Amino acid sequence: AQSVAQPEDQVNVAEGNPLTVKCTYSVSGNPYLFWYVQYPNRGLQFLLKYITGDNLVKGSYGFEAEFNKSQTSFHLKKPSALVSDSALYFCAVRDARSGYSTLTFGKGTMLLVSP
Amino acid sequence: DGGITQSPKYLFRKEGQNVTLSCEQNLNHDAMYWYRQDPGQGLRLIYYSQIVNDFQKGDIAEGYSVSREKKESFPLTVTSAQKNPTAFYLCASTNTRTSGGVSGELFFGEGSRLTVL
Numbered sequence: 265a266q267s268v269a270q271p272e273d274q275v276n277v278a279e280g281n282p283l284t285v286k287c288t289y290s291v292s293g294n295p296y297l298f299w300y301v302q303y304p305n306r307g308l309q310f311l312l313k314y315i316t317g318d319n320l321v322k323g324s325y326g327f328e329a330e331f332n333k334s335q336t337s338f339h340l341k342k343p344s345a346l347v348s349d350s351a352l353y354f355c356a357v358r359d360a361r362s363g364y365s366t367l368t369f370g371k372g373t374m375l376l377v378s379p
Numbered sequence: 380d381g382g383i384t385q386s387p388k389y390l391f392r393k394e395g396q397n398v399t400l401s402c403e404q405n406l407n408h409d410a411m412y413w414y415r416q417d418p419g420q421g422l423r424l425i426y427y428s429q430i431v432n433d434f435q436k437g438d439i440a441e442g443y444s445v446s447r448e449k450k451e452s453f454p455l456t457v458t459s460a461q462k463n464p465t466a467f468y469l470c471a472s473t474n475t476r477t478s479g480g481v482s483g484e485l486f487f488g489e490g491s492r493l494t495v496l
Contacts (some may be wrong), residue, residue: 305492
């Protein structure tokens with residue numbers, strides 16, 4: 265079975281400060297890891313993914329994420345937050361070994377960036 | 380432009396009625412999915428389809444039905460058997476036949492919000 269945990273329901277950060285949204289995962293094999301963002305009453309937008317290779321993955325809108333196999337984590341980061349980054353963020357995982365499997369999503373973390 | 384179109388955006392239903400949510404994609408993706416989103420619960424998989432005329436139940440399929448008669452279309456029917464249908468419904472697709480295979484990301488529609496009166 266595969267699972268994702270996002271331990272924080274909400275993260276608050278001031279504009280211009282660095283932000284981190286945490287994600288830990290559990291899979292039997294190697295993970296494929298994804299981050300998505302959702303604005304109110306909208307669909308999810310893909311930000312970035314880790315498949316293999318460099319542990320630091322860069323994505324859209326200046327976001328990046330660091331894959332840490334020993335800690336089974338895939339935290340989302342941005343060096344300088346913008347008010348427009350305020351949204352709901354989802355981490356997701358798929359087990360690469362299973363041939364075909366669906367994505368499992370975390371419960372989401374609301375990011376609030378204050379001016 | 381290529382993408383996924385969900386309709387209607389907002390839908391109101393009386394108890395005991397079936398409703399069908401539309402999902403159409405022009406991305407030439409083979410796999411399509413339906414998710415349900417409730418506040419604080421993330422996304423839960425209802426049904427998915429990897430090829431035409433075939434689909435599988437997800438984690439919360441009870442009270443829902445789907446069909447996949449065309450590659451582009453994957454409608455979801457919320458039946459009267461669904462005990463608590465008020466939610467935000469998201470359709471997604473991906474191409475599992477490229478070199479990326481199952482490492483490919485999902486593309487989402489804008490969602491349909493169903494409210495039972």
